[in-house]
Amino acid sequence: MAIKRFGVSLEDSLLEELDTYVDENGFANRSQAIRFLIEKNVAERKWQCNHVVAGTIVIMYEQEKKEITARISAIEGMFQQVVLSSTNHYLAGNHCLHITAVMGEAHVLTELADKLTTIKGIRHGKLVMGRAD
Incomplete structure (x- = not known):
């Protein structure tokens, strides 16, 4: 289940980097890119924890x-x-x-x-x- 929450803010330079990342990797939108990056981070943390x-x-x-x-x-x-x-x-x-x-x-x-x-x-x-x- 997806829960929508608001209140996340990014500096302009970081937002520009995110937009570049979205474009270069073919994501449909920023949310998709952010989900991907979070899932990747969780997986990498699990690798370090030997899950x-x-x-x-x-x-x-x-x-x-x-x-x-x-x-x-x-x-x-x-x-x-x-x-x-x-x-x-x-x-x-x-x-x-x-x-x-x-x-x-x-x-x-x-x-x-x-x-x-x-x-x-x-x-x-x-x-x-x-x-x-």
């Missing part, structure tokens, strides 16, 4: 490097309690997009993502989490 979160770890690498695939499998095996699934998508130019769905305490997911994204040969890696409750 249960869910998310994905996305990594890209060249598929010709077979040792990377073996290393990914070994690391995910060590974290099987938080790995929900993983999949590979083979893209043009011998690139592999590896996506791992995860759920667990934020610090464990962060540790897993750090281990995966720092494998030698990984071209890009990112963890995205959100609250799971």
